[in-house]
Amino acid sequence: MLSIIVPAYNEEEVLYEFYRRITGVLEGLGLPYELVFVNDGSRDDTLALLESLSRQDDRVVVIDLSRNFGKEIAVSAGIDFARGEAIVIIDADLQDPPELIPALVEQWRNGYDNIYARRISRDGESIIKKTTSFLFYRFIRGMTQIDIPADTGDFRLLSRRAVDALKQLPERNRFMKGLYAWIGYPAIAVDYKRDPRYAGETKWNYWKLWNFALEGITSFTEIPLKLASYIGGFVAFMAFCYGAYIIVDTIVFGNDVAGYPSLIVTILFLGGIQLIFIGILGEYLGRAFSETKRRPLYFVNKIIKK
Missing domain, CATH: 3.90.550.10 (Spore Coat Polysaccharide Biosynthesis Protein SpsA; Chain A)
Structure with a gap:
C-alpha cells in the first residue's frame, strides 16, 4: 500500500x-x-x-x-x-x-x-x-x-x-x-x-524562513561554534600584536593622547563580535534545553x- x-x-x-x-x-x-x-x-x-x-x-x-x-x-x-x-x-x-x-x-x-x-x-x-x-x-x-x-x-x-x-x-x-x-x-x-x-x-514569511534556516544550521553543524573560536583566537592574536606595537611605540617615541576614535571603533567592533557569538551560543543552548525537557x-x- x-x-x-x-x-x-x-x-x-x-x-x-x-x-x-x-x-x-x-x-x-x-x-x-x-x-x-x-x-x-x-x-x-x-x-x-x-x-x-x-x-x-x-x-x-x-x-x-x-x-x-x-x-x-x-x-x-x-x-x-x-x-x-x-x-x-x-x-x-x-x-x-x-x-x-x-x-x-x-x-x-x-x-x-x-x-x-x-x-x-x-x-x-x-x-x-x-x-x-x-x-x-x-x-x-x-x-x-x-x-x-x-x-x-x-x-x-x-x-x-x-x-x-x-x-x-x-x-x-x-x-x-x-x-x-x-x-x-x-x-x-x-x-x-x-x-x-x-x-x-503561503504560510512562510521571511521571518519564519529565517528561523527555519537557523533550525537547519544549528541542527546539523557545529561550524558556527568553531567559527566563534577561530575568530576569537584571531582577534586575540591581533590584539596581542597591537599591544606589543603600542608598548614598543611608547618606549621609542613616547606617549600621546591621539587614537581616541580608533579606540572607540575597536571597542565597538569587539563588542559586536562578542554579542553575535553569544547569540550563536544561545541558539545552541536553547535547542539543547528544548531537547532535555523530552516533551512529546x-x-x-x-x-x-x-
Whole structure:
C-alpha cells in the first residue's frame, strides 16, 4: 500500500482540487493507497472539509492535531501514522504536482529508498525568495558533513525502511530535509517544475524562513561554534600584536593622547563580535534545553476515519 501524507494548515481553498487531482493520479497507479491528511491546527474550514472527504472516501484518514505545531511536526505525525510500504509527502497547495508521483514510484520499484523531487524552476515566487533559497541550500551543504540535496523540499517518496529509520530519531527540533539525508539509504532525484500556488497564501514569511534556516544550521553543524573560536583566537592574536606595537611605540617615541576614535571603533567592533557569538551560543543552548525537557512532539485531538 502507498501512503500519501499531506500536512494542511488553512488550506480550505485548495483541498477539493488537490483531492481531485491526486486521486486521479493514484487510481492510475493501480496500487492500494491511503490519504493521510494532518490538520495542523487550521483556523478556517480545513478540518470540516477533511471530515467531509473522509465520509465520502474510506481511504482518507484525518489526523487532527491539538494545535498548530508547525509543518515539520505535522509531517512527523503523518510518518508515525502512515501504514504503507512506501509513503509520499506532498503539500496541499498544488505547487508540487501530484502527477509526478508515478515517476517517484517507478524509482522506488527500481530499489531506491529516498526519491526526492528536485525543483528546476519555481514559478510564482519572488526573486528574493528564489535567491535566498538558492543560497541557503548551498550554504548548508558547505557547512555540514551530510549531503543535503539542493533545491528540494519535503515532496518525496520514502520506502518503509527509510520511514522506520526516521521514526527512531527522537529530536524535538526537527529539520526534516536534513533528517531525510542523515538516515542514508539509496537516494535519487526526480526533476520537476514547481507551479504557483493554486489558491490561498503561503504560510512562510521571511521571518519564519529565517528561523527555519537557523533550525537547519544549528541542527546539523557545529561550524558556527568553531567559527566563534577561530575568530576569537584571531582577534586575540591581533590584539596581542597591537599591544606589543603600542608598548614598543611608547618606549621609542613616547606617549600621546591621539587614537581616541580608533579606540572607540575597536571597542565597538569587539563588542559586536562578542554579542553575535553569544547569540550563536544561545541558539545552541536553547535547542539543547528544548531537547532535555523530552516533551512529546505533538498531541492528537482526534483521528477521523470513515
